[in-house]
Amino acid sequence: MKRYLLALDQGTTSSRAILFNTNLQVVEMRQKALTQVYPKAGWVEHSPEEIFATQYSVAEELMEDISPFSIAAVGITNQRETTLVWNRHTGKPIYNAIVWQCRRTMDDCAQIKGTPLASYIRKNTGLLPDAYFSATKIRWILDHVPGARELAVKGDLLFGTVDSWLIWKLTGGKVHATDITNASRTMLFNIITGQWDEHLLKVFGIPASMLPTVKASCDHYGTMKMDGVEIPILGVAGDQQASLFGQGGFTMGSVKNTYGTGCFMLVHTGEKMFLSDNGLLTTRAAGLPGQTLYAVEGSVFTGGAVIQWLRDEMQMIPTAAASEACALAVQDTNGVYLVPAFTGLGAPYWDMYARGIITGLTRGANRNHVVRAALESIAYQSADVLEEMRRMGVTLTSLRVDGGASANGFLMQFQADVAGVEIHRPQVIETTALGAAALAGLGAGIFSSQEEIASLLLSDRVFTPAMEESERIALLEAWHCAVKRALHVNNG
Numbered sequence: 001m002k003r004y005l006l007a008l009d010q011g012t013t014s015s016r017a018i019l020f021n022t023n024l025q026v027v028e029m030r031q032k033a034l035t036q037v038y039p040k041a042g043w044v045e046h047s048p049e050e051i052f053a054t055q056y057s058v059a060e061e062l063m064e065d066i067s068p069f070s071i072a073a074v075g076i077t078n079q080r081e082t083t084l085v086w087n088r089h090t091g092k093p094i095y096n097a098i099v100w101q102c103r104r105t106m107d108d109c110a111q112i113k114g115t116p117l118a119s120y121i122r123k124n125t126g127l128l129p130d131a132y133f134s135a136t137k138i139r140w141i142l143d144h145v146p147g148a149r150e151l152a153v154k155g156d157l158l159f160g161t162v163d164s165w166l167i168w169k170l171t172g173g174k175v176h177a178t179d180i181t182n183a184s185r186t187m188l189f190n191i192i193t194g195q196w197d198e199h200l201l202k203v204f205g206i207p208a209s210m211l212p213t214v215k216a217s218c219d220h221y222g223t224m225k226m227d228g229v230e231i232p233i234l235g236v237a238g239d240q241q242a243s244l245f246g247q248g249g250f251t252m253g254s255v256k257n258t259y260g261t262g263c264f265m266l267v268h269t270g271e272k273m274f275l276s277d278n279g280l281l282t283t284r285a286a287g288l289p290g291q292t293l294y295a296v297e298g299s300v301f302t303g304g305a306v307i308q309w310l311r312d313e314m315q316m317i318p319t320a321a322a323s324e325a326c327a328l329a330v331q332d333t334n335g336v337y338l339v340p341a342f343t344g345l346g347a348p349y350w351d352m353y354a355r356g357i358i359t360g361l362t363r364g365a366n367r368n369h370v371v372r373a374a375l376e377s378i379a380y381q382s383a384d385v386l387e388e389m390r391r392m393g394v395t396l397t398s399l400r401v402d403g404g405a406s407a408n409g410f411l412m413q414f415q416a417d418v419a420g421v422e423i424h425r426p427q428v429i430e431t432t433a434l435g436a437a438a439l440a441g442l443g444a445g446i447f448s449s450q451e452e453i454a455s456l457l458l459s460d461r462v463f464t465p466a467m468e469e470s471e472r473i474a475l476l477e478a479w480h481c482a483v484k485r486a487l488h489v490n491n492g
Contacts, residue, residue, distance in 0.1 A: 002070060002071065002072035002073075002444070002446070003021060003022065003070045003072075004019050004020065004021060004022075004027065004066060004070050004071050004072065005019070005020045005021075005022070005024075005071070005072055005073055005074075005075065005437040005438075005440050005441050005444075005446065006018075006019055006020075006059065006062070006071050006073075006074045006075070006231070006437070006440075007019075007020060007074075007075045007076075007077065007433035007434070007436045007437040007440075008055055008059060008074060008075070008076045008077070008166065008436070009077050009078075009239075009430075009432055009433040009436065010051060010055050010076070010077070010078045010079060010162050010163075010166060011034075011078075011079050011239065011260070011261070011432075012034070012079045012082075012099065012100070012101070012260070012261045013033065013034055013036070013261060013308075014031050014032060014033050014034050014054070015031070015032050015034060015051065015054035015055040015058055016029060016030065016031040016032075016058060016433065017029070017030050017031075017055070017058040017059040017061070017062050018430060018433040018437070019062055019066060019071075020433075020434065020437040022072075022441070022446050023456055024428065024434055024437065024438060024441075024453070024456045024457070025428065026428060026430060027066075028062055028065065028066070029062075029430075030058035030059075030061040030062055031058060032054040032057060032058050033054075034046060034050060034051065034054055035047065035050060037096060040104070042102070042103035042104065042106075042343065043102050043103070043104050044098075044099040044101045044102040044343075045096035045097060045098060045099060045102065046082065046096060046097040046099055047096060047097070048084050048086065048093040048096065048097050048165060049093065051097060051162060051165065051166075052165065052166065052169045055166060056169075056170075059226065060226070063226050063227060068226040068227050068229035068231060069229055071226075071229075071231050072440075072441070072444040072446055073231065073232050073233070073234040073235065073440035073441065073443060073444040073446075074224060074231050074232065074233045074234070074235075074440055075233075075234065075235035075236070075237075075242075075433075075435075075436030075437045075438070075439050075440035075441075076163050076166055076167065076221075076233060076235070076236045076237075076436055077163075077236070077237055077238070077239050077242040077432050077433060077435060077436035078161065078162035078163045078166070078182070078238060078239060079099070079100060079162055079239060080100060080161060080162075080181075080182055080185045080238040080239060080240065081100035081132055081133050081134050081137075081161065081185050081186070082097050082098065082099050082100050082134075082161060082162050083097065083098045083134045083137035083138055083141070083159070083161065084097045084159070084160050084161070084162070084164075084165045085138065085141050085142075085145075085148070085157055085158070085159050085210070086157070086158055086160075086165070086168075087151070087156055087157060087158075088155075088156060088157065088158045088173075088176075089156060091168075091169075091173055094141070094145050094148055094151075094157065095141050095144075095145050095148075097162070097165075098137040098140070098141070100132055101261075101262075101301065101343050102131065102137070103131050103343055103344060103352060104131065104137075104140060105131040105136035105137060105139075105140050106130075106131040106344070106352040106353070108131075108136050108139075108140075109129045109130050109131050109136060109352065110352065112129035113128075113129055117129070117203065120199070120200075121187060121200070122275065123275070124190045124191070124192060124197055124200075125184070125187055125188070125189060125190065125191060125197070125200070126184065126191050126273070126275065126281055126282030126283055126294075127185075127187050127281055127282075127283075128279075128281065128350055129187070130350065130352065131352060132299070132301075132346070133185060133186060133187035134159075134161065134185065134186035134187060134188065135186060135187035135188050135200065135204045135206070136187075136204070138159055138204065138206050138210075139204045139205055139206065142205065142206070149205075152206075152207050152209075152210055153207055155207070155209040157207075157210055158176055158210055158212070159206070159210040159211060159212070160176070160178060160212055161178060161182045161185070161186070161238075163178055163179065163182050163236050163238070164176065164177065164178045164182070164212045167221050167222065167233065167236070170222075170224035170233065171221075171222035171223065171224065171233075172225075174222055175221055175222035176212045176213065177212045177213045177214070177215050177221055177222075177236075178212040178213070178214055178215070178236070179214070179215055179216065179217045179219070179236040179237055179238070179286070180194065180214055180215070180216060180217060180284045180286075180287075181217055181237045181238040181241035181242075181283070181284055181285070181286050182236070182237075182238045183196075183212075183214045183284075184283045184284040185238060185283065187200070188200050188201060188204070188206065188211070189214070191273070191282065191283070191284050191294070192273070194214070194292065195214075196208060196211050196214070215236070215289075216287060216288055216289040216290075216291070217235060217236055217237040217241070217242075217245075217286035217287060217288075217439050218234065218235055218286075218287070218288045218289070218439045218440075218442050218443045219234070219236075219289055219443065220232060220233070220234060220443070221233035221234070221236055232443075232444070233440075234439070234440040234442075234443030234444055235436050235437070235438070235439025235440035235441075235442070235443055236436070236439070237286040237435060237436060237439060239258070239260075239264075239432045240258060240264040240266055240297065240432075241266070241283070241284070241285055241286045241295065241435075242286060242431075242432045242433075242435030242436050242439070243256060243258045243264075243266075243402055243403075243431045243432040243435055244256050244266045244268060244285065244286070244295060244435070245285075245286045245435035245438060245439060246402070246428075246431035246432060246433070246434035246435030246436075246437075246438060246457075247400045247402060247426065247431050247435075247457070248400075248450075248453065248454040248457045249266070249268045249285075249400070250268065250450045250454070251268060251270060252268055252269055252270035252272070253267065253268065253394065253395060253396060254267065254268040254400075255267045255268075255386075255389070255394070255396050255398075255399055255400065256399070256400040256401065256402065256431075257382055257385075257386075257399055257400075257401050257402075258401075258402050258403040258406075258431075258432065259303050259304060259378065259382075259401065259402070259403035259404065259405035259406045259411070260303060260304055260403040260404060260405070260432075261302075261303060261304055261305045261308075262299060262300050262301050262302060262303045262304075262305065262346070263299075263300035263303035263304075263378060263381060263382050263385075263403075264297060264298070264299055264300070265297065265298045265300075265382060265385045265386060265389070265399075266283075266285075266295045266296070266297045267295060267296050267297075267389055267394050267396070268285055268293070268294075268295050269285075269294045269295060269296055270293065270294070271292055271293060271294070272294065273294045274294070274296050274392065276296060276388070276392050278348055278388045278391060278392065279298070279347045279348030279349065279350055279388060280296050280297060280298050280347055280348065280385070280388055280389065280392065281296065281297045281298075281299065281347070282294060282295075282296055282297075283295050283296075283297050286435065286439060288442070296389065296392065296394075297347075298346070298347035298348065298384075298385030298386075298388060298389065299346040299347050300346050300347065300378075300381040300382060300385065301341075301342075301343050301344060301345065301346045302340040302341070302342050302343065302356075302381075303378050303381070303382075303403075303405060304320070304378070304403070304404055304405040305340070305342070306338070306340040306342075306374045306377060306378065307320045307323050307374060307375070307405070308320065309340070309342070309374075310323065310370075310371060310374055316367050316370065316371055317371060320404075320405075321407075321408075323371050323374070323375055323408065324375075324408050324409065324410045324411070326367065326368045326371035326372065327368070327371060327372040327375050327376075327410045327411075328410055329368045330366075330368045330369055330372055332372070333360070333369050333370075333372050333373040333376060334360075334362070334364055334365050334366075334369045335360035335362065335365075335478075336358065336359070336360045336361060336365050336369045336370060336372075336373040337358070337359050337360050337373055337376075337377070337478060337479060337482035338356070338357075338358045338370065338373040338374050338376075338377045339354075339356055339357050339358075339359075339377060339482050339483055339485075339486040340356050340374065340377050341354040341355050341356045341357070341486045342355075342356050345483070345486070345487070347384075347385050347388065348384055348385065348388045349483070349487065351487050351488050352488075353488030354486045354487050354488050355486060355488075356486065357482070357485055357486045358370065358373070359481075359482045359485060360478075360482075375408065375410060375411050375414070376414055376418075377479075378405065378411060378415075379411060379414045379415040379418050379419070380418060380475075380476070380479045382415060382419065383415070383418045383419040383476065386399065386419050386421065387419075396421065398421060398422040398423070398424050399415075399419070399421050399422070399423055399424070400424045400425075400426065401415070401423055401424065401425050401429075402425075402426060402429045402430070402431040402432070403429065403431075403432070404429075406425055406429050407429060412425060412461075412463045413463050413466070415463070416463040416464060416465045416466075417465050417466060417467035417472060418467070418472055418475060418476065419465075420465050420469075420472060421465065422462060422463070422464055422465065423462065423463035423464075424459050424462055425459065425460050425461045425462075425463070426457060426458065426459055426460055427458045427459065427460040428457075429460075438453045441453075
């Protein structure tokens with residue numbers, strides 16, 4: 001009997017393989033760090049070969065204790081927007097993967113803003129012109145790698161987000177495909193028609209022959225071999241849409257926030273496509289073949305990454321987990337605010353040129369105050385996104401959370417306080433991988449319906465707002481003052 005579902009979770013800082021049983025409980029997990037490459041200020045890259053090598057090796061490690069014959073299906077979830085280009089004949093990447101965080105094309109995007117093209121992009125892709133997305137990354141590779149454009153025109157090059165690269169490698173080059181959630185983050189995909197947008201391909205000079213076939217998130221993506229056993233790949237979704245699915249967010253009004261390298265809040269809007277005018281993005285939600293589902297997303301570029309910065313660059317804490325003890329060692333931040341705009345600010349500001357600042361420093365400020373301010377900055381940014389969703393008309397009574405930083409009790413309580421909303425943390429906080437496994441399980445017939453999946457998802461802890469409204473408002477006002485100082489638009 002097929003007893004397990006294997007989720008391959010390729011993230012920004014690591015590759016993980018997580019084994020779930022048919023009750024969607026974690027059985028075992030393996031993880032390997034991914035090298036971060038910073039060629040220039042604001043540039044971020046990964047080695048495509050290392051992405052695959054780390055992802056495959058952690059899957060192999062799981063197989064040391066589990067027979068591949070017992071695995072019903074594989075689900076893949078991945079860092080989105082990260083862009084890879086490789087030769088379809090040799091299988092060799094022609095350049096490093098340009099990571100979603102990379103800002104090298106921000107000047108190109110700035111030239112688009114305010115033009116008819118920006119309006120077209122907004123209306124048809126649900127996105128804003130930003131270096132965050134894949135389109136300008138692809139064009140940069142074609143323009144800067146010698147001979148790349150000529151090879152692309154000849155049909156010799158393939159483009160893919162990380163899911164496409166993994167699928168292509170795992171299937172031995174037999175399948176070049178992506179799912180609809182990843183496609184909708186490229187700034188090349190028309191989320192109304194469900195097709196690659198011919199006008200945008202022409203504008204950005206990207207041959208259609210480079211692009212993967214777009215499938216539903218629950219679909220057949222070929223098979224991968226482990227120890228000679230062929231296992232079907234039946235679920236694929238970009239990390240944030242996978243997380244929404246893994247939180248049971250199948251219907252309109254379901255809201256979740258993932259606390260990872262960045263923070264990503266999604267609200268499911270069903271079959272209705274909402275276009276926000278307040279800095280939020282419209283995207284496709286994970287679903288079954290034949291379904292057309294949408295979500296609205298607020299993206300915070302720097303979430304847990306600010307804690308990594310304190311640990312690695314500033315050496316203020318020995319581990320990320322130590323941040324909670326530092327925050328609880330003081331009553332407040334002593335007036336210190338940290339705006340972690342290391343790669344600009346995402347929703348609702350969308351200022352690519354904003355840069356990080358620390359304000360409110362006095363002689364009485366110490367390490368604990370700065371660490372607490374860093375943690376609070378994650379909650380403030382997420383509260384800003386939630387408020388914009390409320391202004392858009394979203395009605396919610398609670399927020400479901402996941403991701404590594406959601407394990408931080410101080411952060412979750414402060415999030416509940418400053419956002420004025422009840423926080424539900426699930427028993428399995430690895431909901432990104434869980435979503436991929438659930439999609440694969442649906443495809444394999446392990447689960448008969450989304451309702452059956454929802455019945456398996458249990459809460460671990462609920463955080464209830466305990467802060468006085470006057471204090472909440474005062475803290476948010478001070479935060480917004482700090483943000484204004486970080487914005488490029490206000491500082492020239």
